[in-house]
Amino acid sequence: MTSSPLYTSLKELTLSGVSVGYDKEVVVKDVSFQLLEGQIGCLLGPSGCGKSTLLRAIAGFEPLMAGEIRIDGEVISNSSYSVNPEHRYIGMVFQDIALFPHLTIAQNIAFGLSAWQKNLIEERVAYLLDLVGLSGFQSRYPHSLSGGQQQRVALARAIAPKPKLLLMDEPFSGLDAKLREELVPDIRRILQHEKMSALLVTHDQMEAFAMADQVSVMDAGKVHQTGSPYQIYHRPETRFVASFIGHGDFLTATVCGSNCVHSDLGNIRGELDHGFADNEQVDLLVRPDDILHDDDSEFVGVIVSKWFRGSHFLYRVKLSSGKVVYCFASSHHNHSVGQEIGLSVHLDHLVMFSR
Numbered sequence: 528m529t530s531s532p533l534y535t536s537l538k539e540l541t542l543s544g545v546s547v548g549y550d551k552e553v554v555v556k557d558v559s560f561q562l563l564e565g566q567i568g569c570l571l572g573p574s575g576c577g578k579s580t581l582l583r584a585i586a587g588f589e590p591l592m593a594g595e596i597r598i599d600g601e602v603i604s605n606s607s608y609s610v611n612p613e614h615r616y617i618g619m620v621f622q623d624i625a626l627f628p629h630l631t632i633a634q635n636i637a638f639g640l641s642a643w644q645k646n647l648i649e650e651r652v653a654y655l656l657d658l659v660g661l662s663g664f665q666s667r668y669p670h671s672l673s674g675g676q677q678q679r680v681a682l683a684r685a686i687a688p689k690p691k692l693l694l695m696d697e698p699f700s701g702l703d704a705k706l707r708e709e710l711v712p713d714i715r716r717i718l719q720h721e722k723m724s725a726l727l728v729t730h731d732q733m734e735a736f737a738m739a740d741q742v743s744v745m746d747a748g749k750v751h752q753t754g755s756p757y758q759i760y761h762r763p764e765t766r767f768v769a770s771f772i773g774h775g776d777f778l779t780a781t782v783c784g785s786n787c788v789h790s791d792l793g794n795i796r797g798e799l800d801h802g803f804a805d806n807e808q809v810d811l812l813v814r815p816d817d818i819l820h821d822d823d824s825e826f827v828g829v830i831v832s833k834w835f836r837g838s839h840f841l842y843r844v845k846l847s848s849g850k851v852v853y854c855f856a857s858s859h860h861n862h863s864v865g866q867e868i869g870l871s872v873h874l875d876h877l878v879m880f881s882r
């Protein structure tokens with residue numbers, strides 16, 4: 528392997544109380560989280576919530592209004608100080624791939640390596656071409672590559688100088704769905720192989736789940752929750768995270784014990800104590816995978832709409848109370864709108880919010 532004199536891997540990126548804005552208008556508010564060595568993080572949220580602004584602040588292109596950003600304990604940004612972007616050892620990949628059209632693939636990848644010795648550059652480029660599955664493409668020009676291949680070259684170019692951290696702003700959104708599905712796990716594999724810490728910006732939760740070890744869910748400039756994809760889906764800490772991530776409905780419910788709640792689905796016991804007081808009125812989150820179609824169940828609902836999803840059906844079913852919830856069924860259970868079907872409830876994680 529080649530080594531550059533600048534190279535040391537990231538130990539930790541730490542954001543503490545970071546606020547960023549334009550013309551005094553604050554668009555990123557009091558954001559704190561940490562990214563550790565080799566981790567892939569993700570900023571996930573709706574359009575305009577401040578994801579790109581925060582990413583640009585980490586790269587050094589936006590000043591901070593408050594808080595600080597540290598890399599391996601050293602402050603790189605606060606409200607009165609900012610290390611130049613080129614001295615942060617951060618690589619970037621954007622949605623518009625922006626390869627240099629007049630340079631070959633090898634020259635594109637070698638672009639950030641001008642300070643390296645010639646033999647080390649050649650070795651690094653050959654290694655990266657192999658890593659991204661494009662050996663033999665070194666003399667081609669960008670226009671002769673597909674969108675997915677170009678994005679692999681952009682990744683190789685960004686990680687070539689061995690940055691401490693790779694920032695990726697919606698890198699897959701220009702690609703069609705099928706290609707994205709193939710490329711996302713591939714890019715994750717490459718980053719993991721390189722033990723490269725990375726932070727991805729996306730508004731697509733499936734992309735976030737497929738790519739990231741840690742997801743920070745943002746809305747209106749604030750991070751609502753940082754956790755693993757499993758945690759933010761099954762243990763959302765705010766109503767916004769519960770509604771934004773996945774499908775779901777809130778049912779009005781009454782607490783009936785330390786791990787029990789009563790709702791239109793009957794009495795449900797969770798795996799853990801929920802911390803709410805007896806008789807408290809709460810909103811209970813119900814996901815599609817919490818209610819399964821079950822021919823043998825006496826608990827029923829009437830189908831009001833349905834979506835065929837290939838491997839399964841997603842039904843909307845009306846309960847006897849009039850409340851409508853999602854229900855999963857295998858794609859062999861093709862029922863019609865208006866038909867009554869049996870339902871079984873599999874709610875292990877009780878996610879509840881005070882009313």
Ligand SMILES: Nc1ncnc2c1ncn2[C@@H]1O[C@H](COP(=O)(O)OP(=O)(O)OP(=O)(O)O)[C@@H](O)[C@H]1O
Nearest residue numbers: 549554572573574575576577578579580581728730
């Ligand atoms: N250069 C700028 N000057 C002024 N306001 C800006 C600038 N860039 C972004 N904004 C505003 O800051 C807010 C956050 O924008 P940002 O691009 O960070 O959001 P985002 O979550 O990345 O959105 P998207 O997913 O649509 O790219 C928006 O209201 C946007 O209009």
